Amino acid sequence: MSAVSKRNDQTTARAAFSRREIIKIIGALGLPTLSLGCGDPNAQAQPQPRPDAGAPPDAQAARARYRDNVAALMDVLIPAERDARGAVTSPGALEAGAEQVLELANLVHLLRGQGLLPPLPASFTDGLDGFDGALRALVNADLDVLAFAQAPLTPFRRLAREQMERAVQAGFDDPLRRPVFELVRTACFVAYLGAVTSDVGLRAIGYDPFEDFAGGVYVSGYPRRRADGSMDDYTYNRAPAATPGDDLSGVLDADGELR
Amino acid sequence: MSDYSEIVIIGSGFGGAVMAARLGAHVKARFGDSVRVEVVEKGGDHTAAFDPTAKGPPLNAQGNRFRHTYDLRYLAGLTDVFTDIDGAFRAGVPSFNVLAGKGIGGGSNVYAGVSLRAPAEIFAEQQDGRPLWPKRYSRAALAPHYDSVAKTLHVNRLRWTDKDVPHWQLCTKRDLVFAEGCRRVGITALPVPLASENDANEGWWTQGQRFSGRQNLSQNYLAQAKAAGVRFSANVEVQRIEPFEKGYLVRGVDSRGGAQKPFERACKIVIVAAGAIASTGLLLRSRPHFQGARELDAPLARGAAEGILGKRVSGNGDYGVSGRIADAHAEAVESHKGKPIASFCPSLWKQHKVLILPFHADPLYLALGQISTLLRADRPQAAGRASARAALGADGRQERHWGAAYKARLSRFSERVLSMGCLAVDENEGEITLGPSGAPQVRWRETSVRTERRWNAALDAMRRIYEALGGEMYLDGYRKDGTVNTSHPLGGARMAEDGRYGVVGDDGQAFGNRNLFVVDGSVIPSALGVNPSMTIAAVAESIAARLITGDGTESLEARLAA
Incomplete structure (x- = not known):
């Protein structure tokens, strides 16, 4: 069968089934058979040939690093930045350990308990405690379904970046898919800003390195000497100028307490 | 047969810690070890993580074992988030999220330490043309108690x-x-x-903080309570309180040691101090066990169509x-x-x-x-x-x-x-x-x-x-x-001048239920407009002082002797 007729077949399939129905079908079929290149969720990253010709070679190399579509999704949600040789210059969700966070036991319970999970249907959160291999396989396959709308027969993880972003946006916009996307997004930010398995995200936004990451101990305590020998001061040690005309004598007592 | 403590305090935040310290010291001085005071806390005991003298892993550079991380598994031991499960975030439906501290120290495990006193006009707040606060409470009346809290918490x-x-x-x-x-x-x-x-x-x-820095209750009020011999039972969640002829039965789940087992403690005096949300929840769960004149929701006992328990939360x-x-x-x-x-x-x-x-x-x-x-x-x-x-x-x-x-x-x-x-x-x-x-x-x-x-x-x-x-x-x-x-919920079991408008009186005692006290943010009848830890602790100091001296309420000695 030629590539053209394959594309026509796909078009026919898309016309015949809604996306929700496709998800159901994928689930019923056991997923991997339909997922193009999403791979074994437990497999290690393997460089793969890439059909989207025209993308720069560094982008190809970056995409080849993705273990599967879920990993690629994480890199879209909080992208790593790379230099021309593909070396990470600014970490993203993957580098911060988002995959490990996603695999935490009782993840949904913990996220809800901390008020970190956005509004999601109880039917989703109550029936899901963690992000296990079966769910990961389902999401992998579903990302390929979303990818088809961008580039037929192209797995999600091999889409061009702009296409990936459009596919992810489509996922967030779909009420059926949104809960899963929100869960993965939350896991990404917890990894990036929560110092669960790494402090690289916090360092990227201006935090000092942890003194002992294994113990979860952040460098703190004043005064602390910087690498250049200067002292880190958390204050300006300076009084602000007075505000003309703002008389607080009727508001505060002599001790500075509210009257 | 249940174990017995004369006084059981449920919760160890700014209400429970003050009551444990003050009543514990008084009981120790007056009765020695013959009267048992016990604090029961749903969460864990983090005290050793703050205390450089405690046994445990090596100290970090800040002189404690507290971790600095948002690791969910760690945070889950320190905080609870209460939310509107049914209506949350639906279009047009108001929703409410409340962050509360958990573990020994309660809200002090997560508070910012701001210690402003409530302005005088707060105590004159009215609703439906009626004062919200009992007459006994005013900024001036609380002044000595605010001073006591400021001294104990090292307010600077x-x-x-x-x-x-x-x-x-x-x-x-x-x-x-x-x-x-x-x-x-x-x-x-x-x-x-x-x-x-x-x-x-x-x-x-x-x-995370240095032990000697932020004033966690573990290092002041609760330390005083421990010194007075007050017993602490962490990881025990109280599910309900039941009245019986000679006192109260406190029932719950004991998770100490990992496995869950039933917890049951009989007591003469029970002080509910689990925080505004948890205390009100506990009272709501216990309400079916309090009937007639002992109805926990005083307006209901007086024939009102609607109670006040759980209502008007700030x-x-x-x-x-x-x-x-x-x-x-x-x-x-x-x-x-x-x-x-x-x-x-x-x-x-x-x-x-x-x-x-x-x-x-x-x-x-x-x-x-x-x-x-x-x-x-x-x-x-x-x-x-x-x-x-x-x-x-x-x-x-x-x-x-x-x-x-x-x-x-x-x-x-x-x-x-x-x-x-x-x-x-x-x-x-x-x-x-x-x-x-x-x-x-x-x-x-x-x-x-x-x-x-x-x-x-x-x-x-x-x-x-x-x-x-x-x-x-x-x-x-x-x-x-x-x-x-x-992160500052107030009310739910508010105090009032009389039982038509509140759950507890100005002495913190539940209307119609001798020796059942509520002493925490749940009794505060109005918003304070300032961070509430100082005022909750000052109100608790006031209630403890009155219990000890018998000022306008039955004294602790009389209650224990009865």
Whole structure:
């Protein structure tokens, strides 16, 4: 069968089934058979040939690093930045350990308990405690379904970046898919800003390195000497100028307490 | 057969810790070891993590074993979030999130240490033309108790410069930026009084601190209670209280040692002090066991169609926003460094009953958009829940809360993002009910006109502060999702002059139930407009003093002898 007729077949399939129905079908079929290149969720990253010709070679190399579509999704949600040789210059969700966070036991319970999970249907959160291999396989396959709308027969993880972003946006916009996307997004930010398995995200936004990451101990305590020998001061040690005309004598007592 | 303690205190926050320390010391002096006082706490005991003298893993550089991380598994041991399970976040449905501390120390495990006293006019607050507070309570009447709390918690007023104080006692960089913004719009920022001593200006205040820095209750009131022989049972969750002829039966689940087993403790006096939400939830679960004249909800016992238990809960007017200042502004905010709250602006108090405070906001919570949000309000929004539910970008599309642009915004977090919020006198629009599992859940009724007006005044001032600093205010959680967030819940089992309007009297004793006390934020009958830890502790000091001396209530000796 030629590539053209394959594309026509796909078009026919898309016309015949809604996306929700496709998800159901994928689930019923056991997923991997339909997922193009999403791979074994437990497999290690393997460089793969890439059909989207025209993308720069560094982008190809970056995409080849993705273990599967879920990993690629994480890199879209909080992208790593790379230099021309593909070396990470600014970490993203993957580098911060988002995959490990996603695999935490009782993840949904913990996220809800901390008020970190956005509004999601109880039917989703109550029936899901963690992000296990079966769910990961389902999401992998579903990302390929979303990818088809961008580039037929192209797995999600091999889409061009702009296409990936459009596919992810489509996922967030779909009420059926949104809960899963929100869960993965939350896991990404917890990894990036929560110092669960790494402090690289916090360092990227201006935090000092942890003194002992294994113990979860952040460098703190004043005064602390910087690498250049200067002292880190958390204050300006300076009084602000007075505000003309703002008389607080009727508001505060002599001790500075509210009257 | 259940075990027995003469006095059981449920909870160890600012109410329970004060009662444990004061009653424990008095009982020890008066009865020696013959009277047992026990504190039962749902969460774990973190004391050893603060205490450099305790056994455990090696100390970190700050001299404790406390970790600095937002690891969910760790945070789950320190905090509870109560929410509106049924109505949360649905379009047009108000929702309410309440953050509460957990474990030995209760709210002090996560508080910011701000120790302002409630203004005198708070104690004259009225609702439906009737005073909310019992006559005994006034700023003047509480003054000696406020003094006692300030002494015990080592409250020190911060300063702008170290001319007269040690360097650790200074406001943070964030505060100077805030003060400059205030000055530019004609209002004034001042340093706060803080329950802190030699805290070394550390960040990560809520997740970890030096033992001798932030005043966790473990190192003052609870330490005094332990010295007096009070017993502590952590990881024991009380599910209900049942009255019996000679006292009360406290029943729950004991998770000590990992496995869950039933917990049962008979006692003569029970003091409920699990915090506004948990205490009210416990009383609601226990209510079926209190019948007739002993009805826990006093108005119901008096024939009223509707009770007061769980009703009229205040969020203390909490309202947080985030935003950024201009890139060109001379000073960086460095919001993650130093004390979490170190200054406040009282200029709007007289006219609007609001305080504005800049605060350290965890980037994780800002990014995930529940407490606040890092999404901008590019399109001006009208205030109020009925306004748009999503931030719209300049192109009219919903702004993404993921991707490279969002990450880039986060990268300026420490330098340019400034979070601030207000505390206001709201109108107790919250409500506590029991969820299907029996756990308490919270709900926000429609915001009153008065609360909305006060929030608008604060919002307008905060927006002008951002703009005066060359920046912009990002869309807040309330306008975005209709979500009211608070870490200062008050009420639910409010005190009142008589049983028509409250659950407990001015001595903290439940109407119709001798020796059943409620002493925590749940009894506070109105919003305070200031951080409530000082006032909750001062009210507890007042109740403890009256119990010990028998001033206007039956004395502790008489109760124990009966």
